[in-house]
Amino acid sequence: MTCLCVPAVFLACAAPSTGHKTTGLLGDGQQQRNINPASGTRGKLVAARAGRSGMDRDAPAPSEPVVAPDAVINLELGDPTMYEAFWREAGELADVVIPGWWGMSYTSDAGNLCWFLDPEFEREVRRLHRLVGNAAVDDGYHLVVGTGATQLFQAAMYALSPAGADRPIGVVSPAPYYSSYPPQTDLLLSGYYRWAGDANALDGSNDGHIELVCSPNNPDGAIREAVLSGKAIHDLVYYWPQYTPITGAAAHDIMLFTVSKITGHAGTRLGWALVKDRDVAKKMVYFVDRASIGVSRDSQLRAAKLLAVVSDAYDDDSGGRLFDFARRRMAERWRALRAAVAGTGGAFSLPEETTGYCNFTKQTVAAYPAFAWLRCEKDGVEDCAEFLRGQGIVARGGEQFGGDARCVRVNMLDRDGVFDILIRRISSIT
Amino acid sequence: MTCLCVPAVFLACAAPSTGHKTTGLLGDGQQQRNINPASGTRGKLVAARAGRSGMDRDAPAPSEPVVAPDAVINLELGDPTMYEAFWREAGELADVVIPGWWGMSYTSDAGNLCWFLDPEFEREVRRLHRLVGNAAVDDGYHLVVGTGATQLFQAAMYALSPAGADRPIGVVSPAPYYSSYPPQTDLLLSGYYRWAGDANALDGSNDGHIELVCSPNNPDGAIREAVLSGKAIHDLVYYWPQYTPITGAAAHDIMLFTVSKITGHAGTRLGWALVKDRDVAKKMVYFVDRASIGVSRDSQLRAAKLLAVVSDAYDDDSGGRLFDFARRRMAERWRALRAAVAGTGGAFSLPEETTGYCNFTKQTVAAYPAFAWLRCEKDGVEDCAEFLRGQGIVARGGEQFGGDARCVRVNMLDRDGVFDILIRRISSIT
The missing domain is CATH 3.40.640.10 (Type I PLP-dependent aspartate aminotransferase-like (Major domain))
Structure with missing residues (x-):
């Protein structure tokens, strides 16, 4: 399953206030300002599609958004924007052109058990x-x-x-x-x-x-x-x-x-x-x-x-290899995160790294989870999410996973600029 | 609201057989062969997108599928494929090009109450x-x-x-x-x-x-x-x-x-x-x-x-006018249907045509509903859907709308070839 919801939309993620008995994940106090830089790309995206042919493929791809050094970073959710860099590199190989007349029927494949499956x-x-x-x-x-x-x-x-x-x-x-x-x-x-x-x-x-x-x-x-x-x-x-x-x-x-x-x-x-x-x-x-x-x-x-x-x-070796790209990126990030955690002198811990033989890559490799399950070991900190929020890092508290409030879940798939700030902030905690 | 489901997928529309207490609309006997010609376009669509750039805009648009004169026509559902002709005519004006890097985040507009709204x-x-x-x-x-x-x-x-x-x-x-x-x-x-x-x-x-x-x-x-x-x-x-x-x-x-x-x-x-x-x-x-x-x-x-x-x-008068196209088409179809029903000598009836002043077109116009609510007036016919099925026309029976089984709902928005067969078949009933 994916993440619950999306950056900076804290209220949307909270259970509505009418008392419906769904399990709301975020309390009232969590409605916050827009803290994710992702929205900063929006102007360029809109500009890029001003032409008559919808999104103009030849328009420049949006650059990595600038994250202010003092911005609160939202790694509570699971936005996988790390992959954007790969698709920029892929260029027009990954373009899709949809003519106006295409795909109008409800049905994709009338003969299939799943008739709406293309x-x-x-x-x-x-x-x-x-x-x-x-x-x-x-x-x-x-x-x-x-x-x-x-x-x-x-x-x-x-x-x-x-x-x-x-x-x-x-x-x-x-x-x-x-x-x-x-x-x-x-x-x-x-x-x-x-x-x-x-x-x-x-x-x-x-x-x-x-x-x-x-x-x-x-x-x-x-x-x-x-x-x-x-x-x-x-x-x-x-x-x-x-x-x-x-x-x-x-x-x-x-x-x-x-x-x-x-x-x-x-x-x-x-x-x-x-x-x-x-x-x-x-x-x-x-x-x-x-x-x-x-x-x-x-x-x-x-x-x-x-x-x-x-x-x-x-x-057929026809372009960039996604799994190689993503695995390289994940390995770098996990190396950086483990080093930062080690540098805190025991203030935090992470699950042990595990390895196994991968039938796809044909080698023994480490696991690099899409989320870090980070535990705060500092005396006096009972709520790790609250503690990290004070450091400008929004992560999802462990009790929402039926677990320990000293743990938080941190998204490892956001853009480089956001991840780099995470590392700097973790490194500054002792 | 739209139609319930899609052409020729009778089983998918029926309540599953486990006895869940949802209100199933179609009985077990209604699993039928594929009777809608829409699926016949599929081969061309697939062929048209074999190129590296996804759907090839320059590929020929699919032509109106050929409907065999003895085919059972499915007008039970609400597929609006009548509009395909308009979009073919619009040509590249209606194309959309989506680069690989676009739209990866869950969020469309973080500052909006509806954060996933573009x-x-x-x-x-x-x-x-x-x-x-x-x-x-x-x-x-x-x-x-x-x-x-x-x-x-x-x-x-x-x-x-x-x-x-x-x-x-x-x-x-x-x-x-x-x-x-x-x-x-x-x-x-x-x-x-x-x-x-x-x-x-x-x-x-x-x-x-x-x-x-x-x-x-x-x-x-x-x-x-x-x-x-x-x-x-x-x-x-x-x-x-x-x-x-x-x-x-x-x-x-x-x-x-x-x-x-x-x-x-x-x-x-x-x-x-x-x-x-x-x-x-x-x-x-x-x-x-x-x-x-x-x-x-x-x-x-x-x-x-x-x-x-x-x-x-x-x-700015920059292309075909959709409402004009669709209104013209609906007027033609309703005229043809009313003439066909009149030709049955009282075997069928339709709701009276209503008119009103339209603030958009700035004239008094008739209403042309997207479905025809057709009533069978023939003696001995209690179930109009069953009767029409015998004539090679699948329509949705009135009792599914909490109404009269002598009525059926007929889709008026399918492709020309299908609609023409409907008119011929209705006309042949007396």
């Missing part, structure tokens, strides 16, 4: 999984597309809920779990399913729940397997070579992925599920039909192109 | 409403974007539901109501709101419900006002000059619109709500955030361009 997007998704070897796609798996993995997570819960039950089935995940699982699960207080907390609090043989298995885990990067024996939804959005060794082709019943954490195109809002059982896939399709009558065809057209650029580079 | 899309939406004069946009209305009006309908119900109520608030609409309202409302059996049927069955002073006011109404094109005195969601997706006289700028609390029924780009999945109350808008934003972390930025970029092309043509 056939070219499906081909590129399966091709990429085959290239990387991270998921089984050739054993009868059905592909269901959604408006981000977020929509598919809800579709999967809907599909796995038993019909005609007296009460909602419980949805659980071992803590620390992705902080958006509880409020997304309980958004509408469904009669089918309801958030039921930490999976570790249940008897391991209990199969009367739906378990959410996030691996590598958001927030702490841990490799996970199901702890219960019942129904499971595998959230594998970070199971890509830049974040973790690819140890085999996952072949679970329901596996969720998203372009946001592969190519970095979070704004495209496109995820997919690989689903083993045809009836489950049909129910997921039904959910997406009812919830939004399918998924943007423009996004699918664009994502098909972007995924093709990624695969092409490995097939 | 500022250029917002500008073009407000500009179009000002041009047409169909809705108040300058009186502090907030704009919330959604994955189709469908997602916003759910966001609005969420936002209007009272907090902490003992039981879900009832959601009603006067029959015949849009057939997707019940199953969309009850998709997750929400603890906040629940479908409660025909608004006319309630005491008119009863304000303990949320009323859905669709005007012009789907399925019958009637101009409607709220029948209850409480909370209302105004579904105005057909309140555009090609379908009905624009009699004034609507200024309701929540008004829903969608590009599907304006430009015909249903596959773009983009709707918007104009919302008077800031707190209601915030709750709707919260819902869309939790349900899908915002809305495709690619779709918004493209729709901004398409809406700009529409407005430009009226501002």
